[in-house]
Amino acid sequence: MGVKDCGHHEDKRKKLLKRIAFGILTFIVLVLLIILIIWAVLRPTKPKFVLQDATLYSFNLTSPTQLNSVFQVTVQTRNPNDKIGIYYDRLITYAFYQNQQITLPTSIPPTYQDANGMNVWSPYLQGPSVPIAPYLGAEINQDISMGSVQLVIKMDGRVRFKVGTYVSGSYRIHVNCHAYIPIGNTDNGIYVSRNVIKYTLSKSCDVSV
Structure with missing residues (x-):
């Protein structure tokens, strides 16, 4: 038993x-x-980014294979969701010229964006004597002589979405802002100080999450 x-x-x-x-x-x-x-x-919607302006301090070749660039960009981001907040946990900004990174990465402090909220960031991008391919140096000289340089301002990082008290997992975010900077054309810019010109761009950026 x-x-x-x-x-x-x-x-x-x-x-x-x-x-x-x-x-x-x-x-x-x-x-x-x-x-x-x-x-x-x-129905969560990815945030909207707009490249508002670029303030150019320096953009010149120090040698046929070295580029020196210093500028500040203003990026506006808007959360189009009515009931969803966005945490920007990490966001790094840098500039590219023809698929080559020409500035050091600049970090934007972590921040939270309310539903329908808006943030404006103005990171400085610096590339002191960055090595470039010889053919790029020739193309940069040609662009400068033509009065316009096309750059891509990239932002990479991580975001989370908040619905009520629920917070989602982390997602990658990639932002590409195409900037046509009319170097040397003061008609399209404003002198901030001597040899420093601010160009208004108002260009929408491509965003993927």
């Missing part, structure tokens, strides 16, 4: 563990389903 009772208790224990496991799994599935339904109803 003792052996039979032991087996009976063991079966009851296994059934109880299975019910507990099933209950926990059902609860997790329901929570995830609720989150998914809320997410689908709210």
Whole structure:
């Protein structure tokens, strides 16, 4: 009788563990389903970025294969969601000329953006004597002589979305802002100080999350 009772208790224990496991799994599935339904109803939209202006301090070749550049850009970001906030956990800004990075990365402090909120960042981008390919040096000289240089301001980082008290996991964000800077053309710029010109751009950026 003792052996039979032991087996009976063991079966009851296994059934109880299975019910507990099933209950926990059902609860997790329901929570995830609720989150998914809320997410689908709210329809989260990626943030909008606009490159407002660029203030050029320096952009010149120190040698045929070295570029020196210092400028400040103003980037406006807007959260188009009515009920979703955005955490910008990490955001790094740098400039490219024809697929080559020409400035050191500049970090933007972590920040939170409310629903329908707006932020404006003005990072300085510096590239002291950056080595470049010889053919790029020739093209930069040609662009400067033509009075316009095309750069791409890139921003890479991590974002999280907040719905009520729920905060999502971390997502990668990539921003590309194409900037046509009319170097030497004072008609399209404003002198901030001697040899420093601010150019208004108002260019929408490509954003992927």
